[in-house]
Amino acid sequence: MKIHEYQARELLSGAGIPVPAGQMISSVEEAAATYKAVTSPGSPLAVVKAQVHAGGRGKAGFVKLVKSAAEAEDAARFMLTHRMHSPQTPPEGLEVRKLLIAAGVDIMPRAGGAKGAGEEFYLAVTLDRANRRPVLIASREGGVEIEKIAHERPEAIIKAPLHPVAGLEPHQGREVACRLGFKGKHILAAADVMSRLAKLYLARDCSLAEINPLVITNPTTEHPDGRVMAIDAKFNFDDNALFRHKDLQAMFDPTEENPGELRAQRFGLSYIALDGNIGCLVNGAGLAMATMDIVKLHGGSPANFLDVGGSASEEAVTEAFSIILSDPRVKGVMVNIFGGIMRCDVIAQGVVNAARKHKNTDGSTGFRVPLVVRLEGTNVESGRDLLRRAAADLPTLQPATDLADAAVKVCRAVG
Amino acid sequence: MSVLVDRNTRVICQGITGAYGAQHTKGCLLYGTQLVGGVTPGKGGTRDDNSLPIFDTVEQAVKATGADATMIFVPPGLAADAILEAAASGLRVIAAITEGIPVNDMVRCRALLDEMNASRPEARRSVLIGPNCPGIITPGRKTGAGTSKDDPYTSASKGAGGCKIGIMPGYIHTHVSESKLGKSVGIVSRSGTLTYEAVWQTSALGLAQSTCIGIGGDPVRGLNHIDCLRLFEADPDTHGILMIGEIGGRDETDAAGFAKAHCTKPVAAFIAGRTAPPGRRMGHAGAIVGGADDTADAKIAALKAAGVEVAMSPADMGKAIARAMKIG
Numbered sequence: 163m164k165i166h167e168y169q170a171r172e173l174l175s176g177a178g179i180p181v182p183a184g185q186m187i188s189s190v191e192e193a194a195a196t197y198k199a200v201t202s203p204g205s206p207l208a209v210v211k212a213q214v215h216a217g218g219r220g221k222a223g224f225v226k227l228v229k230s231a232a233e234a235e236d237a238a239r240f241m242l243t244h245r246m247h248s249p250q251t252p253p254e255g256l257e258v259r260k261l262l263i264a265a266g267v268d269i270m271p272r273a274g275g276a277k278g279a280g281e282e283f284y285l286a287v288t289l290d291r292a293n294r295r296p297v298l299i300a301s302r303e304g305g306v307e308i309e310k311i312a313h314e315r316p317e318a319i320i321k322a323p324l325h326p327v328a329g330l331e332p333h334q335g336r337e338v339a340c341r342l343g344f345k346g347k348h349i350l351a352a353a354d355v356m357s358r359l360a361k362l363y364l365a366r367d368c369s370l371a372e373i374n375p376l377v378i379t380n381p382t383t384e385h386p387d388g389r390v391m392a393i394d395a396k397f398n399f400d401d402n403a404l405f406r407h408k409d410l411q412a413m414f415d416p417t418e419e420n421p422g423e424l425r426a427q428r429f430g431l432s433y434i435a436l437d438g439n440i441g442c443l444v445n446g447a448g449l450a451m452a453t454m455d456i457v458k459l460h461g462g463s464p465a466n467f468l469d470v471g472g473s474a475s476e477e478a479v480t481e482a483f484s485i486i487l488s489d490p491r492v493k494g495v496m497v498n499i500f501g502g503i504m505r506c507d508v509i510a511q512g513v514v515n516a517a518r519k520h521k522n523t524d525g526s527t528g529f530r531v532p533l534v535v536r537l538e539g540t541n542v543e544s545g546r547d548l549l550r551r552a553a554a555d556l557p558t559l560q561p562a563t564d565l566a567d568a569a570v571k572v573c574r575a576v577g
Numbered sequence: 578m579s580v581l582v583d584r585n586t587r588v589i590c591q592g593i594t595g596a597y598g599a600q601h602t603k604g605c606l607l608y609g610t611q612l613v614g615g616v617t618p619g620k621g622g623t624r625d626d627n628s629l630p631i632f633d634t635v636e637q638a639v640k641a642t643g644a645d646a647t648m649i650f651v652p653p654g655l656a657a658d659a660i661l662e663a664a665a666s667g668l669r670v671i672a673a674i675t676e677g678i679p680v681n682d683m684v685r686c687r688a689l690l691d692e693m694n695a696s697r698p699e700a701r702r703s704v705l706i707g708p709n710c711p712g713i714i715t716p717g718r719k720t721g722a723g724t725s726k727d728d729p730y731t732s733a734s735k736g737a738g739g740c741k742i743g744i745m746p747g748y749i750h751t752h753v754s755e756s757k758l759g760k761s762v763g764i765v766s767r768s769g770t771l772t773y774e775a776v777w778q779t780s781a782l783g784l785a786q787s788t789c790i791g792i793g794g795d796p797v798r799g800l801n802h803i804d805c806l807r808l809f810e811a812d813p814d815t816h817g818i819l820m821i822g823e824i825g826g827r828d829e830t831d832a833a834g835f836a837k838a839h840c841t842k843p844v845a846a847f848i849a850g851r852t853a854p855p856g857r858r859m860g861h862a863g864a865i866v867g868g869a870d871d872t873a874d875a876k877i878a879a880l881k882a883a884g885v886e887v888a889m890s891p892a893d894m895g896k897a898i899a900r901a902m903k904i905g
Contacts, residue, residue, distance in 0.1 A: 289680060291826045291863075294687050294797045309868065326688035367681050402653060402862060403679035432860040436852075447794060447860025448768020448823055451849040452891035455873075458852045459890050467853070469860045500770045500777070502746035503604070538777060540746060565774075565892040 163399045165413045166213040168262040170395035174373070177362045179355050180391045184264030186213065190239045193263065197234035200265045206230065207266025210237040212258040215418045218248025224258065227266065234263060259417060268380040270388050282375035282393075283342055284308050285356065287324065287363040296324040296363060298356060300338050304375030330360035344390075348378055351390035366410065367403030372396040422466075422485045429481045431470055438463030440572055441486035441495040445474045453498045456565060462573035465492045474499050476512030483520050487531070494532040494576040496568055499539075506537045506545030514552040517559065532575035534560045536568035579715035579788040580763065580808040580815070581670050581704060582646060582740040589644040589668075590615040591635065591651055591659045592675075593625055598650035601674070601744050603627060605648070608747040609717050609739050613642040635666040646670035648712060648742045656708060657682035664690050664703040671799070672742045673708035680862065683708065683797040690799075705799025709861065711769040711791035712743015716750035743791065745769075749776050750786050753814065757783030762898050763809035764789040765802055766821035767828075767861070771849060771891065775821055778895025784904075787815040794861025796825065802832035810840050817843040817902040819894065820885075822876060824850035825863045829876040837883035843901035845886040847894045848873045 165173075168186040175181050183200040187193060193210075201208050212224035219225045224246045226237040238261055245255030269280035282304030290297035300320045303311055311318050320341050322334045335353030344352045355376060363371040373392040381388045404411055416424055426433030432447060436454075440462045444450035447469045454464040466486060470478045479497075486492055501509050517529040533556070537545045549561040560575070562568035588605065592598040593615025606612050606627055614630045621633030632638040635647065647668050651659045656675040663671045687705075694702040706713050717739020741747050753761045762779050764786055766772040772791055779786060787809070792800050802820055809815045818840065822829035829848060836844045851873040853859050855866040866872050880887050888897035 289684070289796060291796050295684055296681075313869065326684045364681060367679055369680065400680045400862075401858075402677045403681065405654065406679075434854075434857050434859065436854065444770075446768060446770025447864060448766070448771035448821070448849050449774060449891070451823060451853055451859050451864065452771055452774075452847070454852040455849060456890050456892060464852060467857075467859055500773050502749070502770065502773050503744065539749065539773065566890065569892075 163401055163404060163410070163414055164215050164418070165397050165399075165410075166215070166260065166415065167211065167394060167396070168213055168260070169413045170397045171262075173362065173366070173397060174392050174395055177358045179358050179373075180389055182265040182267050182391065182393065184262055186260055186262055187238065188260050190235060190242055193235040193238035194231035196263045197228065197231045200263055205266065205268070208234060209264050209266055210234055210241065211262045211264070212241045212246055213260035213262055214246060214256055214258055216246070216248060216250040216256055218250050219246070222246050222248040267377060267391065267393060270378045270380050281378035283377070284374050285359060285376045286370065286372035286374070287360050287368070288370045290323065293323060295326050296360070298322040298324060298330060298334070298338065298360060300342055302342050304377070308374070324360055324364070329364055330357055332357060347387050348390055352376070355390055355392070366407060367400045368397055369400050370396065370398040422488060426468070426485055429478065431468060431478060431482055431485070433482075433485055434467040435489065436464055436466055437491070438465045439491050439493040439576055441465045441468075441489070441492040443468050443470055443479065443482050443486060443495060443497045445470050445499050449498065449500060453496065456569045457496065457573065460569040460573045462569070462576065465489055474504060474509050474512065476515050479512050480516040480519060483516050483529075487520065488523075492531065494534070494572050496572040497533065497535040498565065498568060499537050501537060501539035501542065501545065505541040506539050507541045507548055510535070510537060510545035510548040514548065514556065517556055529556055529558055532558045532560065532572065534562050534568050534572040534575065536562040536565060538564070580812050581788065581790070582713055582715050582742060584717070584738045584740060585611070586646050586670070586740045586742075587611050587613050587642060587644045588646045588648065588740070588742055589613060589635070589638045589642060591647055591649045591663065593617055593629070593631060593650075594620055595650055599625060601648070601650065602629070604744070604747070605741050608741040610741050613644055614638050635662045635668065639666050639668065644668065646742060647672065649673040649675055649708075651675060653677040653679070657686035660686050660705060660708070661689055664693050664705075667701065668703060670704050670706065670713070670742070672706045672710070672712040673793075673799070674710065674712055674743055676709045678708050678795065680795070680797060683795060687797055687799070706790060707793040707795075707798060709795045710743070710793030711745045711772060712741070713788065713790045714741040714743065714745055714747065714750060715739060715788045716752045716786050718752045718755055719748070745773060745789070745791070749773060749780060750789065751780040751784070753785040753787070756785035758904055760816040760902060760904065761785040761787040761814055762817045762819050763787045763805070763812065763815040764819045764821070765805035765809070766791055767794050767823050767863070768821060768849065771821055774891065775819055775847070775894045779819065779898060782895045782899050784895070784899065787812060794823075794863050796863035801828045803828065803835045806832055806835055806840060806844070810842060815842065817845070817898050819898040820844065820846040821894065822846065822848045823861070823864050824848070824853050824859065824866045824873050825871050827871060830870070830879040833876075833879040833883040833885060836885055843886070843898070843903075845888060845894070845898035845901040846880045847888040847891060847897070848876045848880070849891070
């Protein structure tokens with residue numbers, strides 16, 4: 163599960179990691195007052211940011227620096243009344259419902275750095291699969307994409323493993339801070355942030371806890387040494403662990419999810435929408451991936467990943483059909499089921515019943531697009547017999563003899 | 578011969594009183610597995626529908642039954658602890674079927690398991706299979722036991738040489754004495770139904786399976802591909818190895834290196850997820866493309882470079898291992 167930036171800031175702040183003053187708003191009317199609350203006359207700079215999970219906000223004009231309440235209101239009006247378009251949004255764009263208004267931060271220039279470069283760092287805790295433990299990842303180059311750095315200059319990335327039970331030791335944080343180039347009091351401040359971030363990662367069952375950038379601010383009268391502060395953060399949580407974090411569940415924003423995927427979740431199906439035109443209904447995640455692969459191999463384009471569960475019950479298949487066909491791009495469906503414990507004749511009956519019952523968007527009943535069904539496993543012969551007999555009243559149904567035959571048939575059927 | 582489990586393996590079920598645990602306890606009994614008892618804390622002293630004794634702790638179960646393996650069906654939030662309990666009680670093979678265990682639980686569990694194993698002589702170490710897996714099976718002969726000929730679990734009986742620990746349909750597997758070609762394939766896979774598909778294809782081609790190991794779809798688990806390659810390579814009755822992987826992590830890439838350096842037996846592989854979009858979790862918690870190295874194409878390239886016969890289509894898995902073994 164992902165959360166919004168404003169929620170991530172709340173988590174950081176709750177864990178004792180300094181963040182700039184800021185507040186979430188959901189209407190234009192709140193903008194001016196919120197701007198005033200997070201800024202002061204001496205430092206009028208603030209930033210208005212659209213709260214969406216999709217990236218590319220800056221280039222799309224959905225992150226704006228403002229210097230007055232009127233500018234904040236203008237930015238808020240623009241963002242809340244226009245759809246955001248970026249390479250990561252769907253073609254029709256994304257409606258923005260929430261904004262974050264946060265105080266601008268005066269970042270300390272980096273000594274010896276390029277002109278205009280500030281003291282910005284990257285910090286994250288995530289799972290190191292190869293070593294089967296969490297790892298702290300840090301880089302002196304904050305604010306940019308870490309994947310790019312990892313790919314182009316892996317030596318610019320510093321890693322420190324967390325003990326699976328004890329977490330990050332304070333000395334590890336100090337060492338990483340020194341290697342990042344922190345000096346003097348900032349070393350302890352940065353190490354403290356790392357400690358707290360590592361604790362947060364473990365305590366909240368994160369799969370990613372990222373601060374990008376972590377900055378050093380310019381000295382002020384209140385903070386004569388400047389502060390080490392988190393400007394932006396991103397959290398992903400382990401879905402398997404959400405059952406023990408009620409407060410995190412409450413942060414879930416259903417408007418960020420694909421409606422089909424949400425519906426699938428409610429029925430215990432695993433569904434991911436893709437952009438092809440051949441719907442896939444499969445039992446088992448590995449077989450479902452392999453089915454997408456074989457469709458592609460035969461020149462087709464899969465519309466989705468769908469794991470209907472090991473038993474492929476009639477209820478699950480009915481729901482799955484309905485989710486798959488709610489995507490208007492779908493021109494044909496391939497069902498691929500390996501009947502293990504559940505017998506093929508039972509599965510075939512379920513598939514046929516579900517197809518007969520299927521409600522089209524115009525209210526009519528029955529399956530209209532080509533439906534290629536491939537069954538294998540226990541009692542497969544009676545399962546196939548059943549499919550052949552059902553073809554009389556399900557004219558688009560085509561039983562397949564094997565996996566390759568099914569892929570060929572469905573690709574041919576959608577043209 | 579086989580790896581890890583055989584006709585003599587004595588198995589208990591942790592979570593035997595849950596619906597899923599009870600169903601598959603029955604299935605394993607029908608297959609001919611020596612299932613000798615179960616564990617549900619608080620229900621010790623009672624018996625299940627098959628008259629198997631139920632114990633409060635794994636330690637009690639081991640003492641009373643002489644079990645050396647377990648299958649775990651306890652709910653996700655309690656499963657990591659169940660694994661550690663099994664290991665602490667000295668069980669040699671732990672098949673964790675449970676799906677949905679929090680990753681941090683498995684990180685902790687695996688670290689503690691490794692610690693426990695490090696203090697033991699090799700012969701007494703616990704091998705973890707899974708979690709989120711179908712389990713492990715060493716096929717037995719089809720003797721017509723079980724409830725009927727079409728019973729999906731059955732086809733072997735006590736003494737037929739088989740051992741099924743987990744949720745896979747038993748009857749699709751073939752014992753070497755009943756295979757047309759008289760050769761056995763060892764199968765290792767991160768997936769459930771895709772494994773059954775591979776078993777089905779090899780059986781249909783006249784091949785047998787020595788042992789099939791479902792290592793599971795989670796990012797942190799017990800056995801990896803590389804461990805299974807090592808086991809199959811050392812097993813004199815495994816004649817070829819079929820490895821089924823998927824996107825995410827670098828286990829298949831590591832296994833490719835191992836195959837090149839150490840495997841004298843033919844190896845074939847299939848990697849699922851060539852069409853999977855990056856950053857999306859494809860059903861399995863571990864099946865997610867994170868970077869350039871863990872895509873299906875990167876893994877396929879590594880396997881090919883190691884001389885492994887790669888099936889590009891899931892319909893070709895059986896034929897790929899047959900090609901690698903130069904038969905059929």
